[in-house]
Amino acid sequence: MQVTTTGFTIAEYCDQMEKGSITINRDYQRSDAVWPPAARSYLIDTILHGFPIPKFCLSQKTDLRSRKTVKEIVDGQQRSKAILDFYENKFRLTGKSEFSGRSYDQLDQGDKQRFISYSISADVFVGATDNEIRQVFRRMNSYTVPLNPQEKRHATHQGELKWFIVEVTERYENTLKSIGVFTEKQLSRMQDSGLLSEIVMTMLTGIKTASQSLLNKFYTDKDAEFPEEQDMSTRIDQAFTHILRWEQIHNTTLMKPFQFFTFFLAISHALKPLSVLNSVYQASALRTFNDDIVLANLGAISEALDAEDPPEFLINFVSASRAGTNTKINREMRFKTYSTAMRPQMLQ
Structure with a gap:
């Protein structure tokens, strides 16, 4: 398995999701819970303020017949869906920040540019098996500090x-x-x-x-x-x-x-x-x-x-x-x- 780190602007990431070159694989979904408006809005607000968000993990696979390469989202599915939905103007932000109540189309031009230009970092697993992907998260979790209550x-x-x-x-x-x-x-x-x-x-x-x-x-x-x-x-x-x-x-x-x-x-x-x-x-x-x-x-x-x-x-x-x-x-x-x-x- 080869792991490379790459970056996407939100515009690039959403464009690839819309075209199907980045897809969601439900087998990797860690939780069936749907993010409520407050959680989705907090993520977008974080991006609009320029704060970092956690790295995404993608698994890259190539179909030998079509010779097409597809990246499946291994970690970051809820975040990806929230970002795409906001990019496509599908919800308004909640909360009490200066962006509250606005959809993407209602943002100022500078804020729109800041959003679509925001850089997403992702680890891309090339040629990884399901077992190898599973091992990635098991090993990552073994080195992290346990969460307090x-x-x-x-x-x-x-x-x-x-x-x-x-x-x-x-x-x-x-x-x-x-x-x-x-x-x-x-x-x-x-x-x-x-x-x-x-x-x-x-x-x-x-x-x-x-x-x-x-x-x-x-x-x-x-x-x-x-x-x-x-x-x-x-x-x-x-x-x-x-x-x-x-x-x-x-x-x-x-x-x-x-x-x-x-x-x-x-x-x-x-x-x-x-x-x-x-x-x-x-x-x-x-x-x-x-x-x-x-x-x-x-x-x-x-x-x-x-x-x-x-x-x-x-x-x-x-x-x-x-x-x-x-x-x-x-x-x-x-x-x-x-x-x-x-x-x-x-x-x-």
Whole structure:
């Protein structure tokens, strides 16, 4: 088997697909699932913004009688179909980018040129048998880093919740790094996406012990419809607005992911109480926060976490922050304390 790497512009690639010199072989289809509009649109948006997309794999075969060469798509069938459909003006982009709502024909001339000129890279397997192609992917997979649970969720789900989390994560990934919640390496492994997913799930279903199976079910339940999207988006924006203003707590122990989780929930609950959290802390809505008092309270919490002998009124909070930090009981304890810290009176 010979492997060569080649490039196509999208115009060249789609032209060859239309002429049948590049075809789809259903035997290589890894999934029968049809990409939803959000997934197709995200791919096209990625191309229009000039970001790279994964390499395609093609198997080149020559018919000895007709002497015609055909390339079959081994890996990249969903991407190829989405690109061709957009090229042929068959769908409009969804989402919230500057290209949303547009088909190919409705793009500006410069954007059209950028799209059709975009370079697709492909590995072409020449004279490969089915067994050799199978071995290619087995060997490639044996050298890749195993996906963590959040990466697996975003690889297997293509529904409304997944694309909402993608959008929110892109909106706040730099913020989460700058205030000290995650490092660049953690962002690259989607830990920010996992945290925001847990926050959204908790706002809708209540505080529970951290569970990958519960998150998997939540993604599945919200695949087809996610009617709470606008409310969740507003809550997230409001909470981040206050967190960004409180610079004194940035890059402190309060920004550890397990602390940030309950702290974030407390902010949102204080501004607009969540029914699923009222059983843990009954709150009345605040129009705004008294920043001086809130920061003094958060400062006391931060000092207690670093102290060898924390004050009596924060001992339970500190205990809930030192072991079993993601259990229901310890999350609820921290949530109560943070919720109290949001009120216009000093902790004591």
